[in-house]
Amino acid sequence: MDVNMVIFDLDGTLIDTIGDLSAAVEHALARGGFPGHTVDEYRNMVGHGIRNLVTKALPEGSSEEVIDITLGRFVEYYTAHIDVLSRPYPGIPELLKKLSSDGFSLAVASNKFQAGTETLIRRFFPEIPFVKILGNAPSLPLKPDPEVVRIAIAAGIDSAGLEAARPDPASLRFAPYPGKWSSESTLPPQTAGSPPDRGRVHPRALRLRSGTAAAEYGRWPVAQPVNAVMVGDSGTDIKTARNAGIPAIAVSWGFRPRTDLEIADAIADTPEQLNELIRIFTGKN
Numbered sequence: 001m002d003v004n005m006v007i008f009d010l011d012g013t014l015i016d017t018i019g020d021l022s023a024a025v026e027h028a029l030a031r032g033g034f035p036g037h038t039v040d041e042y043r044n045m046v047g048h049g050i051r052n053l054v055t056k057a058l059p060e061g062s063s064e065e066v067i068d069i070t071l072g073r074f075v076e077y078y079t080a081h082i083d084v085l086s087r088p089y090p091g092i093p094e095l096l097k098k099l100s101s102d103g104f105s106l107a108v109a110s111n112k113f114q115a116g117t118e119t120l121i122r123r124f125f126p127e128i129p130f131v132k133i134l135g136n137a138p139s140l141p142l143k144p145d146p147e148v149v150r151i152a153i154a155a156g157i158d159s160a161g162l163e164a165a166r167p168d169p170a171s172l173r174f175a176p177y178p179g180k181w182s183s184e185s186t187l188p189p190q191t192a193g194s195p196p197d198r199g200r201v202h203p204r205a206l207r208l209r210s211g212t213a214a215a216e217y218g219r220w221p222v223a224q225p226v227n228a229v230m231v232g233d234s235g236t237d238i239k240t241a242r243n244a245g246i247p248a249i250a251v252s253w254g255f256r257p258r259t260d261l262e263i264a265d266a267i268a269d270t271p272e273q274l275n276e277l278i279r280i281f282t283g284k285n
Contacts, residue, residue: 002227003105004284005156007149007246009232010110010135011046012254014092015120019085021046024078025057028070034058043255047234049111049136050074075113082116088124089253091271096128098275104284105159107132107152111142111236131159144239149246153228227282231274238264247281249274 011017022042029036037045037057045056054071055062062070100106107130110117117135121128132155134140134148141147230241233254238261241248250264251274261267265281268274279285 002284003153003156003160004103004282005105005107005131005153005226005228006099006278006282007107007109007152007228007230009230009234009237010108010112010117010120012233012256013089013231013237013251014096014108015086015088015124017086017120018043018046018255020078020082021053023085024074024081025053027077028054028073029057031073032066032070034070046255047111047236049142050078050113078116079119082119083123086120086124089271093125095271095275096125099278100128102284104278104282105131105156107134107155109134109143109148109152109230109240111136113137131155143236144243146240146244149228149230149240149244153226156228157226227284229278229281231268231278233261235260235263249277249281 008014011021018039022037022039025042026036034057042053042057045053051067051071054074055067058067058070096106106128108117108121112120112135114135114137118133121130121133132152134151136142140151229247229249230237230244231249231251232238232240233251234256238248238250247266248264250261250267252258252261252267252269258267266277268277
């Protein structure tokens with residue numbers, strides 16, 4: 001039995017969180033007497049963990065002590081106001097329900113702190129049976145390290161009842177992603193207004209299904225029936241997929257400009273397009 005898996009970023013992909021994030025940083029900065037920033041400026045600061053967010057928001061050269069104090073103020077305020085302005089993007093709850101009902105294993109891999117990630121998922125998607133919800137934790141490196149992908153895929157295999165076939169996540173070794181659309185591709189790059197053809201499977205999905213290709217690219221020590229794709233709104237998510245050797249689908253409704261997303265394998269402008277692209281890259285109709 002194949003495991004068809006989608007690993008989602010959270011902020012800017014599933015949920016529009018920029019209002020609450022920026023408000024929390026502004027609160028923390030104001031308490032320290034530091035100047036603030038616009039919401040648009042925060043769009044380019046988020047995505048690398050909350051410590052990096054606070055460090056970027058503070059004046060350059062701020063001491064570790066100042067960063068620690070400001071970070072504490074941010075966490076205190078954000079935890080109490082995490083869902084005041086944040087909302088799922090239109091069409092996302094319906095997409096997740098559809099994918100889940102069609103047998104996809106779903107996971108979340110975020111650089112947001114673990115407690116915040118879990119809170120938002122439970123608040124807005126209580127009925128979605130995610131096999132793994134991964135945020136930033138002391139035991140995990142931040143994306144674009146592929147460790148979160150290893151853990152998510154292992155959880156997907158477990159959820160499908162294939163525990164005996166699963167290698168230890170620590171033993172998985174992923175080769176660098178071999179490249180974007182190549183001359184060998186059976187599908188052209190997606191063009192605006194042109195819906196993807198679900199009748200053809202992208203060769204990246206075939207490579208994931210092939211034991212020979214798996215051995216060649218070093219993805220698994222033995223062939224594993226996993227077809228996985230990562231979905232996100234930033235270059236960090238795309239690089240994470242690259243490092244894990246799986247396809248990357250970018251969404252254009254998030255925090256980053258479209259020019260930052262052009263290195264992805266495909267860009268979805270709507271949840272409906274995303275649904276189609278997921279099925280192309282996993283080979284599951």
